[in-house]
Amino acid sequence: MRAMVLDAAGQPLRATELPEPEPGPGQVALEVVACGVCRTDLHIVDGELSEPKLPLVLGHQIVARVVGRGGRFAPGQRVGVPWLGWTDGDCRYCVSDRENLCDRALFTGYDIDGGYAEHAVADERYCFPLPDSYQDLQVAPLLCAGLIGHRTLRFAGDAERIGIYGFGAAAHIICQVAVHQGRRVFAFTRADDDAAQAFALELGAEWAGDPLGPSPEELDAALVFAPAGELVPVALRAVAKGGSVVCGGIHMSDIPSMPYELLWGERVLRSVANLTRADAEEFLALAPAVPVHTQVEAFRLERANDALARVREGSLRGAAVVVP
Numbered sequence: 021m022r023a024m025v026l027d028a029a030g031q032p033l034r035a036t037e038l039p040e041p042e043p044g045p046g047q048v049a050l051e052v053v054a055c056g057v058c059r060t061d062l063h064i065v066d067g068e069l070s071e072p073k074l075p076l077v078l079g080h081q082i083v084a085r086v087v088g089r090g091g092r093f094a095p096g097q098r099v100g101v102p103w104l105g106w107t108d109g110d111c112r113y114c115v116s117d118r119e120n121l122c123d124r125a126l127f128t129g130y131d132i133d134g135g136y137a138e139h140a141v142a143d144e145r146y147c148f149p150l151p152d153s154y155q156d157l158q159v160a161p162l163l164c165a166g167l168i169g170h171r172t173l174r175f176a177g178d179a180e181r182i183g184i185y186g187f188g189a190a191a192h193i194i195c196q197v198a199v200h201q202g203r204r205v206f207a208f209t210r211a212d213d214d215a216a217q218a219f220a221l222e223l224g225a226e227w228a229g230d231p232l233g234p235s236p237e238e239l240d241a242a243l244v245f246a247p248a249g250e251l252v253p254v255a256l257r258a259v260a261k262g263g264s265v266v267c268g269g270i271h272m273s274d275i276p277s278m279p280y281e282l283l284w285g286e287r288v289l290r291s292v293a294n295l296t297r298a299d300a301e302e303f304l305a306l307a308p309a310v311p312v313h314t315q316v317e318a319f320r321l322e323r324a325n326d327a328l329a330r331v332r333e334g335s336l337r338g339a340a341v342v343v344p
């Protein structure tokens with residue numbers, strides 16, 4: 021099968037032919053129809069997440085058709101495969117409904133080969149039926165940008181005034197969910213990024229502008245999707261007493277030293293790690309009800325490096341998806 025492979029951090033992905041993977045016990049064989057590109061993929065390529073299996077097929081927003089017998093899935097059924105690929109089920113985190121924190125978790129497109137290929141295999145317990153109202157390309161970004169983004173929003177509690185820092189794939193989905201829930205959204209993008217600001221306003225944000233300028237209003241919560249640690253004190257400064265700053269990414273540049281007064285007033289600073297299967301079920305039911313409309317740019321599999329470059333530039337409108 022055709023695949024794009026990471027041989028070592030810091031190198032571009034290499035187009036190659038690999039043997040079609042054979043499903044092991046409990047796994048389903050999948051024919052990949054699309055795979056979303058995530059900022060996390062870039063962190064793996066850049067060596068910021070330092071322990072991937074190598075060589076590695078990236079990609080953890082896999083839209084695929086089940087080939088042959090597929091456990092609880094019918095042959096040909098469309099399923100999604102997210103980042104969480106396996107957990108042990110018996111560590112202290114798993115037994116307390118926090119499988120996202122499992123000590124032995126395996127992640128798709130990091131510990132397990134992912135979806136930048138024509139075929140993949142996955143543990144059927146971590147695959148999900150996808151809502152019929154979405155086309156293959158459009159449903160892909162729901163699988164990480166959507167469901168980890170939604171977990172991030174959930175940690176904002178019932179906050180009314182939400183600041184979103186960084187307006188990429190996750191933000192373009194979560195902005196729609198937040199507006200649907202009756203919240204007010206303020207989008208903070210790079211000062212000169214007129215396209216991202218216009219995009220945020222189209223999706224229902226009531227204001228879009230520069231994070232380094234004053235916030236137009238005090239915020240009740242801030243969601244930081246940009247992997248830029250310097251935004252953490254900026255966001256803390258913008259939230260009201262009792263408000264939360266929730267960091268939605270897996271990696272961030274260092275957070276600068278800051279005065280305690282930014283955290284004082286019972287402000288909360290927290291991260292979001294991975295997802296649970298319950299998160300996936302909840303969000304894949306919610307997205308078509310909103311309904312969330314995703315915007316995608318498609319890249320042929322062999323152009324996966326171009327897709328990653330566009331994520332790095334921040335020049336996409338919505339999400340990138342590779343198509344084998």
Ligand SMILES: [Zn+2]
Binds near residue numbers: 108113124
């Ligand atoms: Zn566990």
Ligand SMILES: [Zn+2]
Binds near residue numbers: 058080
């Ligand atoms: Zn992701």
